[in-house]
Amino acid sequence: QSEAQLIGRGARYFPFTLPNNPDRFRRKFDGDLDHELRVIEELHYHSINDHRYIAEIRQALVAQGVMDENEVTRELKLKDSFKKTKFYKFGLIYTNKAIEKDYRRVKSFADLGVKKRNHVHVIATGHGGAEAVLAGGKYEPVIKDYQPKDVAVKDINPNIVRSAIARNPFFTFANTFRP
Secondary structure, three states, X not given: OXXXXXXXXXXXXXXXXXXXXXXXXXXXXXXXXXXXXXHHXXXXXXXXXXXXXXXXXXXXXXXXXXXXXXXXXXOOOOOHHHHOOHHHHHOOOOOOOOOOOOOOOOOOHHHHOOOOOOOOOOOOOOOOOOEOOOOOOOOOEOOOOOOOOOOOHHHOXXXXXXXXXXXXXXXXXXXXXXX
């Protein structure tokens, strides 16, 4: 535990100032990976044949939040032009871990919490209606053009379906994500 605390406070082992940075207790080279003085702000630990000791330090660092428990290292080949960019030198990349969802119990939209089964939408047909104004003071529609039609979702253009889902608040990430 005490070794892990020392690792977490490694920059303060030997506080120093620079002419352009008088703050003794602040790391100065985190943003400059190529600076030759960066090494004085890093601590390197070596332990020969004592894996348990290293494992305990690692476990304490994970418990304190200094180190990520599931750290993944991958070798990447980068173009030299990219290595010269500010993003490469100073940027951070975060990724989310994909968690497989079990949909075996889902047999219908109702299983996902969708309550409304039919949606009624009135589409303008281009036909008009007229009423008999002089029909003894009564409202009498002369033309009534309304023909309901059921359309399966699979028969609707996928772009329209995606747009409708995007506009429906039920399908927001916060509503559909269930840990």
